[in-house]
Amino acid sequence: MFITKIEILSQILSFSKFYLSNSNIIISAYFCKEKELIDKGVIKFVGSNVYKSETSANPIEVFSYPEGVEERQKAKIASLKLRRDNEKVAAALAALENACMGKDNIVPFSLDCARVGCTGGEIFKVFKKAFGLWKPPVFW
Known part of the structure; x- marks a missing residue:
């Protein structure tokens, strides 16, 4: 079977359209899977699932502009x-x-x-x- 350049380019174009239209879904799935692995402790995340502080952090002073x-x-x-x-x-x-x-x-x-x-x-x-x-x- 002989595949022409046009057929190859059309396949590449259709793949790129598919990838671009589904890229948000793919990226979302990746981050969901990563969050799941962090929650299970497979991926170590300092302050989230390892090396947590026993004491509460110092409160942050919020800046406010002076009157006028x-x-x-x-x-x-x-x-x-x-x-x-x-x-x-x-x-x-x-x-x-x-x-x-x-x-x-x-x-x-x-x-x-x-x-x-x-x-x-x-x-x-x-x-x-x-x-x-x-x-x-x-x-x-």
């Missing part, structure tokens, strides 16, 4: 937006967006945005529009 910080920062941003040249800000943000959409180095454009008075939130909005948000993979 949020209001002061909002006032600073409002003051900055009143003092800056909004035409230069718009031009710098547009240049940054073009750099993000192209293959240019975005660092000089980001620095230009900071120099003309763009806020971190405004720069972030450009990045979000150009690149989107990263979504972590879900394995379970």
